[in-house]
Amino acid sequence: MDIQKYIDGILNRDVRSTSRTISLIENQDSMAVEILKGLYKHTGHARIIGITGPPGAGKSTLTDKVVKELRTRGFRVGIIAIDPTSPFTGGAILGDRIRMQELSVDPGVFIRSMGTRGQLGGLSKATLSAVKVLDAYGCDYIFIETVGVGQSEVDIMKLAETVVLVMIPGMGDDIQAIKAGIMEIGDIFDINKCDRDGADRLAIEIEMMLDLKGHFEFWRPPILRTQASIGKGISELVDNIDNHIKSLEESGLLRERRLNNIKVEVENILMGELTKKVHQVAKESGLLDEYANKILEKETDPFTVSEIILSKI
Amino acid sequence: MSEKKIRVLVAKPGLDGHDRGAKVVARAFRDAGFEVIYTGLRQTPEQIVAAVIQEDVDVLAMSILSGAHNTLFPKVTQLLKEKGVNDVLVVGGGVIPEEDIPFLKENGIEEVFTPGTNTQDTIEFIKGHLKR
Numbered sequence: 001m002d003i004q005k006y007i008d009g010i011l012n013r014d015v016r017s018t019s020r021t022i023s024l025i026e027n028q029d030s031m032a033v034e035i036l037k038g039l040y041k042h043t044g045h046a047r048i049i050g051i052t053g054p055p056g057a058g059k060s061t062l063t064d065k066v067v068k069e070l071r072t073r074g075f076r077v078g079i080i081a082i083d084p085t086s087p088f089t090g091g092a093i094l095g096d097r098i099r100m101q102e103l104s105v106d107p108g109v110f111i112r113s114m115g116t117r118g119q120l121g122g123l124s125k126a127t128l129s130a131v132k133v134l135d136a137y138g139c140d141y142i143f144i145e146t147v148g149v150g151q152s153e154v155d156i157m158k159l160a161e162t163v164v165l166v167m168i169p170g171m172g173d174d175i176q177a178i179k180a181g182i183m184e185i186g187d188i189f190d191i192n193k194c195d196r197d198g199a200d201r202l203a204i205e206i207e208m209m210l211d212l213k214g215h216f217e218f219w220r221p222p223i224l225r226t227q228a229s230i231g232k233g234i235s236e237l238v239d240n241i242d243n244h245i246k247s248l249e250e251s252g253l254l255r256e257r258r259l260n261n262i263k264v265e266v267e268n269i270l271m272g273e274l275t276k277k278v279h280q281v282a283k284e285s286g287l288l289d290e291y292a293n294k295i296l297e298k299e300t301d302p303f304t305v306s307e308i309i310l311s312k313i
Numbered sequence: 314m315s316e317k318k319i320r321v322l323v324a325k326p327g328l329d330g331h332d333r334g335a336k337v338v339a340r341a342f343r344d345a346g347f348e349v350i351y352t353g354l355r356q357t358p359e360q361i362v363a364a365v366i367q368e369d370v371d372v373l374a375m376s377i378l379s380g381a382h383n384t385l386f387p388k389v390t391q392l393l394k395e396k397g398v399n400d401v402l403v404v405g406g407g408v409i410p411e412e413d414i415p416f417l418k419e420n421g422i423e424e425v426f427t428p429g430t431n432t433q434d435t436i437e438f439i440k441g442h443l444k445r
Binding site: 015016019020022023026027085086089090091092093094095097098101104105110111112113115117 | 317318320339340342343344345346347348349350351352353355356357359360363364366367368369397398
């Protein structure tokens with residue numbers, strides 16, 4: 001199938017062209033780049049929301065409920081749900097759809113599950129490009145549900161415009177542990193399973209952390225409470241997502257955020273291409289093998305060799 | 314630099330009360346390096362077909378214990394056909410009597426794996442029968 005056919009398919013909201021293109025991206029097929037080039041000018045409409053938090057916090061259930069709420073408000077929504085790939089076998093069990101069964105058959109919702117395939121930041125390599133595809137496909141909102149995160153899986157902030165950090169009460173002192181990395185990226189804090197003991201304490205701890213952070217010129221992250229399984233607090237969460245987007249737009253921060261994300265994107269592409277080139281020059285040419293011997297014999301050193309290889313790119 | 318991974322949807326149509334077998338199979342697929350999309354219990358054929366298309370899977374593996382396989386499996390393959398999906402390998406498993414298997418095969422289920430099947434055999438079959 002030719003590239004233009006995929007592009008037209010996606011722009012005409014053909015589900016199969018869209019899902020097939022995401023596969024091409026995941027498989028690093030050379031066609032994917034050409035399709036993405038063609039789609040690029042049709043992107044930028046969608047709002048990109050990250051849902052992140054520890055495993056078992058209820059990210060999938062929450063996403064399901066939030067998306068249903070947005071559907072009642074008449075929006076088209078895409079969901080990219082990421083689960084970990086086994087570092088041993090390369091296999092994965094992607095189970096986020098279990099919580100989104102009814103959304104499956106809603107023609108206004110596109111759900112795609114992805115394995116991390118070796119990426120460590122809570123996303124997969126293909127996530128960003130898949131977002132572009134769903135944007136061009138015509139989604140008004142795109143939700144990215146990260147893998148269950150620990151302390152430092154913060155890549156979502158380089159991609160999403162609004163990050164919802166989902167937490168649960170009763171993790172006790174664990175809250176201390178995650179204060180440094182992940183706690184810093186929430187635009188909205190959501191205490192899910194808020195009927196459990198410890199919700200008040202968690203809210204106070206987050207509030208204190210925000211106080212310590214000091215001054216918020218445009219947006220102080222709100223601390224919300226939900227019980228996603230019964231739909232409690234969902235509509236307020238959706239309102240806050242919209243408020244955050246509005247605040248980004250009005251303050252000019254949206255442009256800034258997007259510019260930053262574009263820089264990261266270009267850097268990532270460059271790094272990918274450079275890695276490939278380095279691989280070609282160093283390994284496929286046999287140069288690396290040749291120099292490794294010389295390094296071992298102390299005829300030269302790894303730094304000089306790296307400079308030589310770099311100069312050949 | 315193409316890195317094709319086999320994507321499998323493990324689905325349970327119908328009203329089964331548990332999914333122990335499906336989970337064991339899903340786990341075995343994972344260990345074989347497949348990306349397994351697991352959708353949980355009580356799926357309608359429509360939900361399964363929508364997931365097949367959105368997830369762009371290479372394989373659909375369905376399991377039924379309740380005895381409704383003669384109705385539900387063909388319903389799914391029929392819907393796939395209607396949607397123009399013809400490059401997905403469809404296999405079935407669960408408590409399925411021998412005498413029902415020919416009928417299922419006539420209806421687009423390429424192979425049926427009954428209790429006692431070694432998961433390795435299922436994996437080998439899938440690897441050998443992919444349609445794309």
